Amino acid sequence: MGSKLKLSLVTGGYSREAEVSYKSAKEVQLNLSTTKYEVYWVDITLKNWVCVIDKKKYLIDKNDFSFRYKSKKIKFDVAFICLHGTPGEDGKLQAYFELIGLPFTCCQTTSAALTFNKRFTNAVVSMAGIQVSKSFHIVKGTKYSLKQIATSLKFPVFVKPNNGGSSYGISKISSPHQLSNAIKKAFVDDDQIIIEEAIKGKEYSIGCYAYKNQIIPLPPIEIIPKNAFFDYNAKYNGESQEICPASMPKQLQKKLEKAVILVFKVLLLKGVARADFILEDDSQEFYFLEVNTIPGQTKESLVPKEVRAMGLTLASFYDQLIETALNE
Numbered sequence: 001m002g003s004k005l006k007l008s009l010v011t012g013g014y015s016r017e018a019e020v021s022y023k024s025a026k027e028v029q030l031n032l033s034t035t036k037y038e039v040y041w042v043d044i045t046l047k048n049w050v051c052v053i054d055k056k057k058y059l060i061d062k063n064d065f066s067f068r069y070k071s072k073k074i075k076f077d078v079a080f081i082c083l084h085g086t087p088g089e090d091g092k093l094q095a096y097f098e099l100i101g102l103p104f105t106c107c108q109t110t111s112a113a114l115t116f117n118k119r120f121t122n123a124v125v126s127m128a129g130i131q132v133s134k135s136f137h138i139v140k141g142t143k144y145s146l147k148q149i150a151t152s153l154k155f156p157v158f159v160k161p162n163n164g165g166s167s168y169g170i171s172k173i174s175s176p177h178q179l180s181n182a183i184k185k186a187f188v189d190d191d192q193i194i195i196e197e198a199i200k201g202k203e204y205s206i207g208c209y210a211y212k213n214q215i216i217p218l219p220p221i222e223i224i225p226k227n228a229f230f231d232y233n234a235k236y237n238g239e240s241q242e243i244c245p246a247s248m249p250k251q252l253q254k255k256l257e258k259a260v261i262l263v264f265k266v267l268l269l270k271g272v273a274r275a276d277f278i279l280e281d282d283s284q285e286f287y288f289l290e291v292n293t294i295p296g297q298t299k300e301s302l303v304p305k306e307v308r309a310m311g312l313t314l315a316s317f318y319d320q321l322i323e324t325a326l327n328e
Helices: 018-030 092-100 109-115 118-127 146-152 176-187 232-236 250-266 302-309 314-327
Strands: 005-012 037-044 049-053 056-059 067-069 072-074 078-081 135-139 157-161 171-173 192-197 201-211 214-217 221-225 240-243 272-280 286-292
Touching (some): 018 037, 018 314, 049 067, 118 192, 118 250, 201 302, 221 302
Parallel strands (some): 005 037, 005 078
Antiparallel strands (some): 135 192, 157 171, 157 192
């Protein structure tokens, strides 16, 4: 027992995405080696931070992220972050772990904060030479003109919260008359929204991860949504067809792998990340859609499918993520 790493499986969160976090954590826990790790389930909510053992809750001491169990103080060697939305994907939790010196399995504070903001991410990615869709940004409380938006963008467009990652609050609209309602819907989930032109083409998702000073791309997935786009239900409730690995010419796959590696590098990502792209019909160029720095690990999630398609077990993949975190 003494030689095992004490691993905190951090889940929960302060947003609607908490339900996905719990599903991800359950799947990760099933695939973590019980011979290598003592796994502790740590639930982070607005009310409190607790370690859950046999349905009993033990309060986390936020001074050093420890807790007391059977008169012993338990401190962790590493944190496996399975927390979607705030405070995980926006970098707040990473900042805390950096301050107390606890290794963790995803990118650091600055990268997480940047990538949680779609507008900032698009700016950085486009500066690196990757195509992004034309967009319009609105901050709640500021004046904006529906006419100006309608004339500056080609329809159909996506209207979505600027921050976040699980496709809450997104609408795809085909007419300027639908703008007002779509904007109201997006503002429910965020104080900033982004309106961007829909690119016509095939959608692909591709993960990549850092291991032993290499950035390794995973096999891409082609996504064919049953709905108008790859929304929450398509992502988490199986309402999409996912072809894994995607059937595409080798030359195009190399181009997509190169693009995701460049995204990983310019955004200074770590651990595993997943990026979504559209291959535009006319130009055959890949357009960057978004990046997820703590991609889902649920049964329906894309990264676990890609890992298996590469011939890796999830257990060995998670070992690699943990090893990288400890070596950082």
